[in-house]
Amino acid sequence: xxxxxxxxxxxxxxxxxxxxxxxxxxxxxxxxxxxxxxxxxxxxxxxxxxxxxxxxxxxxxxxxxxxxxxxxxxxxxxxxxxxxxxxxxxxxxxxxxxxxxxxxxxxxxxxxxxxxxxxxxxxxxxxxxxxxxxxxxxxxxxxxxxxxxxxxxxxxxxxxxxxxxxxxxxxxxxxxxxxxxxxxxxxxxxxxxxxxxxxxxxxxxxxxxxxxxxxxxxxxxxxxxxxxxxxxxxxxxxxxxxxxxxxxxxxxxxxxxxxxxxxxxxxxxxxxxxxxxxxxxxxxxxxxxxxxxxxxxxxxxxxxxxxxxxxxxxxxxxxxxxxxxxxxxxxxxxx
Numbered sequence: 001x002x003x004x005x006x007x008x009x010x011x012x013x014x015x016x017x018x019x020x021x022x023x024x025x026x027x028x029x030x031x032x033x034x035x036x037x038x039x040x041x042x043x044x045x046x047x048x049x050x051x052x053x054x055x056x057x058x059x060x061x062x063x064x065x066x067x068x069x070x071x072x073x074x075x076x077x078x079x080x081x082x083x084x085x086x087x088x089x090x091x092x093x094x095x096x097x098x099x100x101x102x103x104x105x106x107x108x109x110x111x112x113x114x115x116x117x118x119x120x121x122x123x124x125x126x127x128x129x130x131x132x133x134x135x136x137x138x139x140x141x142x143x144x145x146x147x148x149x150x151x152x153x154x155x156x157x158x159x160x161x162x163x164x165x166x167x168x169x170x171x172x173x174x175x176x177x178x179x180x181x182x183x184x185x186x187x188x189x190x191x192x193x194x195x196x197x198x199x200x201x202x203x204x205x206x207x208x209x210x211x212x213x214x215x216x217x218x219x220x221x222x223x224x225x226x227x228x229x230x231x232x233x234x235x236x237x238x239x240x241x242x243x244x245x246x247x248x249x250x251x252x253x254x255x256x257x258x259x260x261x262x263x264x265x266x267x268x269x270x271x272x273x274x275x276x277x278x279x280x281x282x283x284x285x286x287x288x289x290x291x292x293x294x295x296x297x298x299x300x301x302x303x304x305x306x307x308x309x310x311x312x313x314x315x316x317x318x319x320x321x322x323x324x325x326x327x328x329x330x331x332x333x334x335x
Contacts (some may be wrong), residue, residue, distance in 0.1 A: 002251055003027040003074060007060055007079030007108065010037035013123065013180055015045060016240040017079060019189075022049045024244050029073055030055040032082065037180035042056045044188040060104035061113065070115040077119035077250060078112060079243055080105065083152075086198050087127065090149035106159060113163075113189035119250040120160070121173040121243055126232075126260065126301055128154045128176060136232075136264050136302035139176070146294065151271075157258070164256060171254045173246035177261040178301050180239050182321035183328035190328030191236075200272060201321065203232070205329045208280040215284060217269050219291035224298060228269035232262045232300035235316035235324070245310040262301030263314040271318060279322040280330070 004021060008014045009030030015037075021028050030042070034057060037240040042053045058065040060082050083101045085089065090097040105122075112118065129137050130144030160172040174275045183190025196212070197203045206212040220227040242261040250257050277284050306312040 001025060001027050002076040003029070004073045004079045004247065005029050005031060005069070005073070006081070007031045007078065007125075008037075008083065010034060010039070010041045010055065011081055013236060013239060014045065015041050015189045016184055016236045017081070017243045018053075019044055019048050019184065020049065020244045021079075021238040021247075024248075025141070026244075026247075029069075029075075031058060031060070031069060033059045036085075041189060048184065048186050049189055060108045060250040061100065063107050066108060066111045067114075070111055070117070075115070075117050077121070077247055078108070078117065079121040079123075079247060080108065081123045083123065086200060087147045087149045089189065090147050090152070094148040097148050097152055101149070102155050105156045109159070109163065114172065118167070118170040119172070119247075119254070121175065121246045121250065121259050122156060122160060124153045124157055124176045125150060126176045126178045126262070126299070128157070131296055132299060135266075135298055136262075136300050137260065138302045139258055139260060169257045171250045173250055173256070174258040175242060175261050176248055176259065176301075177239055177242075178234055179261075180236045180297070181233045182235040182237065182316065183323065183324040184237065184325060187324070187327040187331045190325065190332075192332065198230075198323075200269060201276070201325055204273060204276045205325050207275060207284050207286075208282070208326060209329050209333045210232070211235055213285065215273060215286040217286050217288050218295060221287045221291075222297045225266055226268050226270045229295060230266035230268045230298040230300070232265065233267055233272070233318060233321060234261060234263050234314055235321050238263075238314040238316055242306065242310065242312045245312050249310055257309050259306035259309060259312070260301035260303055261306055261312065262303045263317075264301060264303045265317075266298050266300040267318050272322065275318045275322040276326065279320070279326040
């Protein structure tokens with residue numbers, strides 16, 4: 001049984017990945033500072049998995065703490081989520097984002113190197129591509145990150161590649177994913193932003209629960225079938241399974257890879273609104289407002305390389321994303 005360190009394992013994607021890792025037979029230790037998650041997630045993970053959760057509270061910026069973790073546990077690999085993740089916030093706080101996302105990751109890698117742990121699955125983003133030249137986006141598309149957040153992710157990607165060049169015993173899985181959505185079928189874990197969400201589905205979810213009055217649709221004059229922007233949404237459970245497949249590739253074959261985790265299908269804002277209305281059984285108010293600077297017509301990925309290298313295939317569509325999201329947020333609101 002391989003033992004995995006899961007940084008940021010109490011967060012939205014991290015918690016779902018924890019469930020899939022346990023289901024696949026891995027032993028997992030969560031490391032989280034709970035800056036963007038809540039310790040109660042750990043209790044819910046115990047209910048889902050039927051087993052005690054090993055979790056340590058700490059920060060990847062704290063080198064001494066990380067060294068103590070690696071001294072106490074013998075890990076076979078690391079799956080790294082711990083990072084700041086809001087594009088807009090990164091524009092306002094570029095130094096904070098670089099410190100957490102880049103310095104934190106390099107601190108972790110340094111401790112891994114000293115401990116002889118040289119396998120890592122890295123949570124990256126499709127925003128490293130920038131404005132697409134072609135659709136769907138392949139992994140060999142030029143990288144032109146436009147936000148500090150995207151720049152951070154590309155810096156970390158390049159650091160991994162440089163490590164591999166310097167020492168071939170390193171292996172990495174760089175996973176560029178698009179727009180995670182939905183929740184676990186148990187309705188015990190899901191996305192739960194404290195403030196006004198940056199992403200579309202949690203925003204619609206707050207309209208559905210009555211926490212927000214209406215959805216603001218930024219533009220309806222894009223070159224798309226219904227005039228609203230089209231994006232690639234992927235169910236968080238499919239995304240989590242992709243991390244397990246990437247990890248397995250590293251452990252069994254030591255084969256590094258850079259892949260998109262996507263569906264290859266674009267859904268518009270109105271597609272999601274209609275699907276969410278069906279899931280919650282009521283009409284949701286919306287208003288059309290002006291475009292935001294930098295928004296583009298469409299953005300979706302080519303998942304074929306992840307399929308060929310990892311056996312990855314997204315199995316859950318938009319309706320399942322909306323249904324599981326609604327089940328999660330309605331349960332949370334009623335408890």
